Amino acid sequence: MYNKKVRVRFAPSPTGGLHLGGVRTVLYNYLFARQHKGDFIVRIEDTDQSRYVPGAEEYIFNCLKWAGLEPDESVIQGGNYGPYRQSERKPLYRKYADQLVADGHAYYAFDTPAELEKMRADFKTEQNPSPQYDRHIRTKMRNSLTLPQEEVKALIASGTPYVIRIKMPEEQIVSFTDMIRGEVSFNTSVIDDKVLLKADGMPTYHLAVVADDYLMEITHAFRGEEWLPSSPVHVLLWQYLFGLDKMPQWAHLPLILGPNGKLSKRDGAKYGFPVFAMNWTDPKTNELTEGFKEKGFLPEAFINMLALLGWNDGTGQEIFTKDELIEKFSMKRVHSGGAKFDYEKAKWFNREWIKQLEPAKLREQVKQVFAAANIPAADDILLDQVILLVKERCDLLTDFVEQAAFFFRAPEAYDLDAVKPKWNENKSLFFVEMIRNFELAAVWNATDLEHNFKEIAAANHLKPGEVLLPFRIMLVGGKFGPHVFDIAALLGRGETISRIKHFLSLL
Template identity: 40%
Template sequence: MVGKRVRTRFAPSPTGYLHVGGLRTALYNYLFARKMGGDFIIRIEDTDQSRKVEGAQQNLLKTLEWAGLVPDESPSKGGDFGPYLQSERLEIYAGYCRQLLEDGNAYYCFATSEELDENRQLQMKQGLQPKYNRKWLPESMGGTMPESETKKMLESGAPYVIRMKVPDYVSVWFEDIIRGPIEFDSATIDDQVLMKSDGFPTYHFASVIDDHLMEFTHIIRGEEWLPSMPKHLLLYEFFGWEPPKFAHLPLLLNPDRSKLSKRQGDVAVEDYINKGYSREAIVNFIALLGWNEGEGCEQEVYSLDELVERFSLERVGKAGSIFTIDKLNWLEKQYIKERPVAKIIETIRPILEEELSSKACLLDRQTITSDAYLTEVVELMRERVGFEHEFVTFSSYFFFEPESWEEEAVKKRWKADTNQLLAEFLPVLETLPDFTADGIEAALKAFVEPKGLKAAELIHPLRILASGVSFGPSLYHMLEVLGREAVLRRIRKGMECISVPA
């Protein structure tokens, strides 16, 4: 393998959505290949036709493309992002299966599902690890079944599978890049099925053949595949092939250290996309679930190019990684703070247009959809939103008239003379020469000081009337962005609708 061009692969099954763990596997394969100047390939392992979900393959590819993980080879028809499909390679697997049969490393098995289940239950009652009892192992391979019986069953057309014969009393060893040396005893290894009764290969068989034929140098996958390693290594040995290097990634865990599952929250990448998380934040977050740059490095925000430059499998840990949604939320905020205004506007304008098509708006539509106005809103709200869509949904008062006023805030902030104060302050706002944040602040302070009042006596009511809520950015800057006409209209309307406490 020395001197070979590095080649990695992500090989999902089309059985549903892309799990965040799957995205991490794809990302680490991508980063390692790019770091080493190699190739990143996608292969769809669709040999289990019973679990295949309509549309799953397209969704997997769409999500990977969204994340920026575009493969280097696209052999399938119908687009530039087509993967290898195992279902199109059945003749290849059949040929290698015949080779194993001829070499005495595989055999026909006609056991029924009822027989297999009965055998499994019996072994479990005896406290044994369930394994196939080798009833159909031929006499020529050390078993008890006469070859004539196997021939008879084949001629009758009885359904069968083909099993690999695991050698007795051997040790299977390999060096994992992340975990170091790992050894297995063949006594714990079952005679796995290689070819199913429907003529399709099992994952284990097809995967090993394809990994060799496609010349992958490194197999980077989740630690749940560790128990399958001895089966795979034995197949490499049977065929006389040099195995690739292996790296098994740590599990993803919930905060309570249980295995990450849908029972405790979202696990599909698509769910996080739909909630508004950006590609940059998700990819950055996923990269840090198991990998770190090393001691002394405090950087946590990485671009994809930076991840490629600094990633290494040696810095991936063995211990399970905690999936902390707070960290993802923090990263999303960091990206929003640094993202160019033009990029944010590109995202939020379609959201705003959709909202405007269904809601009444007294503001000038051309003005509030303009780059100039949206830039003011973005710069004012950057520190306060968690998602880009919140520039519209969380800050709707910049685009729509308040339909109600926060009830608890009104009870807390309104006094008997609040409306009177507002009525007296209205002419000040109407005639203010400089309707800017500084001008409004100076005018408000000049208005309340002679009356012996605190600025808060007007600040809170003005915020509630102008926005409908008691929280938000600097009041003075908010009023400047809304503009004099909208502010005066909202104050007057609110004063008519809000009852003064008795």
């Protein structure tokens, strides 16, 4: 299908938590690479040194590892196209910027931040609330287009800080074919002269993404829709530097929206659902933002849910394994419109995955959740039986605590209100007799337990319903859980009897 080996990249900026949309971008990259037997690269876009956040890079890789979307090449795996951190590639970019200047596609600009600020203030009107450094303004600024050549040379020689800006051509239509939305075009007259190389010698995203995609032989570039407005800059740079025929195919992914528009970090706290893949603690403020992992999501469910947020295979199938996604994913079937994230649906995906996964596949994750809640569950065989019994009533892995804690320790509280009002001497006598019966029972399984229980109830002129709920509360503490005799069977004779005795003493 493609004559070159497919190479895609995810290029995060390590400035904080990894958001839903980011993981979905990773996913689509990953699926596309796997489907085409290509390479998936992670390149760290850390050209803004002022936004450096310690730990963010490591955090991103931890998230990818958890989600099962690990790259083939990155700062971790290495590769033949390194370094994979743009800050370490700094010397590479300058020559491209210089070449653009030499070819007349870019120029030096000496305006200080204060001067730029003044420009924006001076030219700001109601009609134009955010003036651009564009073809009109650049004639009024201090740059190599307006200054005499000697002065430019002198300024550079004296070490005056400067940036290199692209010189946007006039009245040119720049267009390209986006894999998701078809042909997209822009008029260069309304685009400003973006900075390509900053005063500190670092490239901006615009230069870096083009140079690195070229150097790393990227064939397909997928990124969020928020990049669409700057894509003409990138197309022009490709044209000037490397030729349009070498440019990767672009796909601008639709945005994932929150309940009130763009999904922001704050939405998580506000609406009670996570936005990050994993817990993220801001090193400056120490503020913790909860992640899907810690909230109790399975990675299988998480990527399944993300894959369907903007894509579907057209058949109505919603539950997909990673391998199925690799086989069936298609960029052409990705929606062009943004999708509002629905936490209820996300939980449904998780519930489906919990239901269909074998207890052994759930065991380690349930153990972690139990450990965090101080629930002693050392016996794997017992744990697997418990998981099997309760998993269909769990949306999240953390629900296992509530649903299964009573298997491992006696209830801390009892729903006495559900029992007391209807309690009587007859019921007390029944349970005393049940204790005797349990003590003498030859076998201990759910079927026989239930049989005996009902028989004795009948002999005591009690309807099963009158004593079933009290029995449940004795064992569980509340009105929930699997079939009560399954619980008793798993709890064992000693524990069952002891819980009945304890409860009777409370009445």
